[in-house]
Amino acid sequence: MAGRWIERWDPEDDTFWRETGERVARRNLFLSVFCEHVGFSVWSLWSVMVLFMGPGYGVDPAGKFFLISVATLVGALVRIPYTFAVARFGGRNWSVFSCLLLLVPAVAAWLAMEPGTSYTTFLLVAAIAGVGGGNFASSMTNINAFFPLRKKGWALGLNAGGGNIGVPVVQLVGLLVIATAGATQPRIVLAVYIPLIVIAGLCAALGMDNLAPVRNDTGAAKEALRDAHTWIMAFLYVGTFGSFIGYSFAFGLVLQTQFGRTPLQAASLTFIGPLLGSVIRPVGGRLADVYGGARITLGNFAAMAAATGVVLYASVQKSLPVFLTGFIALFVLSGLGNGSTYKMIPGIFQAKALARGLSGEDAAAYGRRLSGAAMGFVGAIGALGGLAINLAFRQSFQTVGSGTAAFAAFLACYAACFTVTWAVYVRRPARTPVSAAPAPAYAEV
Template sequence: MTAPSTAPASPGRGGRWIQQWDPEDETFWKETGEKVAKRNLLFSVLSEHIGFSIWTLWSVLVLFMGPEYGLTPADKFLLTSMVTLVGAVVRVPYTFAVAIFGGRNWTIISASLLLIPTIAAFTVMKPGTSFNTFLLIGLLAGIGGGNFASSMTNINAFFPLRKKGWALGLNAGGGNIGVPVIQLAALAIIGAGGGPRVLLGIYIPLIVVAAVLAALCMDNIENVKNDTGAAKDAAKDGHTWIMAFLYVGTFGSFIGYSFAFGQVLQNQFGRTPLEAAYVTFIGPLLGSLIRPVGGALADKYGGAKITLYNYVGMGVATAVLIAASMQKSLGLFTVAFVVLFVLSGLGNGSTYKMIPGIFQTKAVAKGLEGEAAAAYGRRLSGASMGLIGAVGALGGVGINLAFRQSFLSYGSGTGAFVAFLAFYAACFVVTWAVYLRRSAAKDTATAATEAKPQLNYAEV
């Protein structure tokens, strides 16, 4: 088995290009592929980590923005909603950018682009700046949300199907940790009496480091190409939209709560910025760390089963939050919110593992085998990930808008939590009906008729 070549793939294409890549070949994987894939995973995680930090920057900055900034709670929820919205929308073009520029090359570009919102925020972050200016700069920070989509698409190409749950979970979890890390940095700075510009000044050189390391240590894969037919096929496939719906419940919850947690503590329980900062990082941190566990559990037991039980847990945690909110119990509220974060992270890992498994299952049902089945699965799962990631992130927009309306209408977040509980119940029903109940019926039919392979999603 030849090692992958990193010579330029064709004249005029700069950078490190791998011309041969077949991770499903076990000999290739053991001799060469695994080492290369893990190296690219490491530096992909670093860049995505910084991207998440910049995307969720305004969840931290609003804690610094006291009465002298002249912003109402509704203004702040609107600001974080719009940042989340941009992060969701740019995930679609970021997904296709990997094939156009190469995974390594786009990582360099996307990391470097983070300098724009960071330097802009450093420039305007002071009392007297208009809300519209803050809103515009916040929208720029949304590009950090796109790094997730390009990173996941890139890493999906490097690993074999049997390792995707672990690899994608680790990649996403390492990126998600950017949320609590920037919140921890803000806690340290607030505690030391520093201002928001100190925080921004720390991240500017870190962005440069991430871009430089991507240039030095990552690779492009030549055979990763944009397939407009695959994109159309993925968009037409009902499973893309079903998984997008389920991902709204997991990742949409994670990112939405990451933006909103500190503001809820301030507005509903009267916490100071420092008091809020002491606890806001805990949920995102644990939710990020647990994501690879969700992927690994999905590899072992099936993503559909883990996702189903996870939604039960999210529903219970939300019910406790409603009770704690009505009773004004800060301790119970905080614990339940942290548990909800953990479950959202676990579900992030299990749902993303389901995506390649679903399309691989469809390939087998079509009668494909071996590399043909793997190629079909990679083609559609890679194309669907950008759409699923984008729609999932829109859940964060919905959460912040729901909190905004709940505080405007009721003066607390209780109304929003009731809506979230209903949504998690819907996610449970969809997961069971599409990926567990129906697959069981298919298995029975197959056993009875000994027909050709049938669709069975129970193990995806």
């Protein structure tokens, strides 16, 4: 695909941004949100399909948890090549291709969703749905290049939040189908999404742009991988996004398995948490723009630990109202933390550029170059946190018959994330000799 290429792009130039850049960037952001939204819906499709899998399918709760775990795993792994595809093929070109590719898992699910299909076939079809998770990485890398540093928290938060909303929307569609047509008509959900996938691909083809200055840079990837901050941020993103996607996929099954909810009762509650977590993600990015991503992230992990304590108590006491309160709070906080952590990535590499003595466009270019490369790895590893959550639930239900043990493990994880955020990014940096380069102000990222 030849596509439409923009040869000059300098968002840090105020005049360029005001006269040309902002209008183009906003158009690409809007369409990127739409494409990523559909990608997230397909990625989380099996969190809905398992609600339709009654006794006739012959799949127990552990098997259902494993199905959604497979989709999570593939979605995490494909994020790495998707990150570099933007520079290789162009943001517009890859958006068109990655959107239309979603037809494969959607059509495969249409063919597979009926009693009598083998579990191996379900595993394969769920794995293919993982390609929807890759859209996040390419979309975020693409939008990161369009916006100036001062706008990245808002833009990345809006892009990711709009994409994340694909999770509750597909769950809401599933609820409407179960409520109106019953729990034996999963193909109606797919009948909604197959044409939507085509529309998203056409919109990307007609309205998005490729940025010529964004070129494939394997050196940036290697440099980002060597930087400890890439791996530290990946760990923190496991705590935020891993929680969001893991809970989103598992929430309905937990309600059915631990609290005995019917498919309709589970579906009527499942979408609420992901919806709130998605909507608040841009707020997390905006707060990070104003107050610093590290400070917002630190407070957020403390709150996530507290909410997990509530859920753990409710799990032991078998109190559904308290459980729902704590679990929905976890969704909201994970969304807030998603926005603040992702804002930290470009800020960290901008701070490192300044510490190396760079300034102006040189510093901005350095920050864009490394943060774009780092985002793919951070997003991929963060999504693996969702896999860990689903496997933890599977093991917990197999061994003790409830999610209590899994929630105890999640509480320990949030405590570790809080400690790392404070130690690396919030604690006052040690003084450096006058002759040394200035220490990056990581608390401001």
